[in-house]
Amino acid sequence: MGKVVVVTGAGQGLGRALSQAFAERGDSVVMLGRTLSKVQEAAGQIDGAAMAVQCDVSSPESVTAAFAEIAKSHGGIDVLINNAATYEPCTVAEATDSQIYSMINTNLIGPILCCRSAIPMLNEGASIINVSSESVEMPFAMLSLYQTSKAGLERFSKSLADELEEMGVRVTTVRAGSMTEEGKAPPNWQPETAMRFVEACQKRGLADVMGFASELSSVVGTFTALADLPSDLTVKAISIGARRPLSGNPG
Template identity: 50%
Template sequence: MGKTIVITGAGDGLGRALARRFAADGETVVLLGRTLSKVQAVADEIGAPHFAIHCDVGDPDSVRAAFAEIAKRHPKIDVLINNAAIYEPFTLAEVRDDQITGQLTTNVAGPIFCSREALPLMAGGGHILNVSSESSHIKMPMLWLYAGTKTALEYMSDMWGNELAAQGVRVTVVRAGMMMDETKTGSSWPMDVSVRFATENAKVGLNLRERPISHYNSVTDAFRAVLDMPPDLHIGMVTLSGRKKA
């Protein structure tokens, strides 16, 4: 029997690639996203029985409403993938209030809200996969808040794994490197921000142009492998990075 898999941030990037992959594998995918038109487009593409629900993971009421809707159709879910995140560089002196609250609520509170609401639907066992980033251990200038949120997520995941083991719920962190696909033609940041980010990283020996980038579709293989682990085996963290082709 196929798994019921809930994916946050499923309208683009890795979330979209995961939705396509698991739908093709015969699983049932529930796509959550802050912009309903984006997740609905992916749901329409992959077809029934997969469906999209509007959900701003940083808003607890929105999360509660989304999981209440999921419960109407699927009283049991097997997997939650906390993928939604805000990724934006800035310095301490220039960071705006909305940038601070946006990253903290989406990247840290979001996985908490979603995992809390998913737990009652994971009775008898389930799997929470939290998407982290290589920036949690590579100290990239101007990315301190994003990296900090991902470091917090990794710590929480470790603690959740211990807390939820008796309920049969496994928790895995997938720490991924730079990813892209054919739809990503460049950064969505203002040009001056992108240039400063590259310049500041170059100063500490991180040449962003030379760092290898993996394809989203390749990364989905790791998620597939984690979910296919036998019940007597647990993987707390998977670390992925791009690799230059020979």
């Protein structure tokens, strides 16, 4: 019998790829996204059972409404993947209020809100998978807000795992590296910001890893494997990343 899988940030990128992978194997997928038309379009392109639900994970009211809709349509949840995230390079001194609130609310508060709403609906043996970033332990420039939000998410995952142990619910952090997919548009950053980011990272000795990215299709299997762990196993944290640069040359 298939699982009920809820994926946040499912309208594009990793979230869409994960939704496709779970749906293809017969799971019922609930795709959450801030822009309903975008997530509906993504759900319509998936082969399998996929339901689109509007959800701004940074809004308590939106999260509560989204999970109430899931409860009506599916009842329980077997897998929750907190994938939604936002980032934009900026220094703390130059960060706008919007940038600060967007990254912290979406990347850290969002997963907390989704977990809170999901917990009463989790089936026995359910899994929560929180997506973190390799940047937590790498000296990237201009990403202090993003790094802080993801480091906080990792700490939250550890504490939540302890809270839910008696329920038989597993909580896993997936610390992921850069990913790419065919036809994906580059980040919509100002050219000056992008140039400053690259140059600052190179000065910090990251020139050799700036071009590394894995294919989305290579990543999704990690998540399906975590969702299918035997009942006597748990994985608290895992790191995945590219072995070689985007050019395909050995790195």
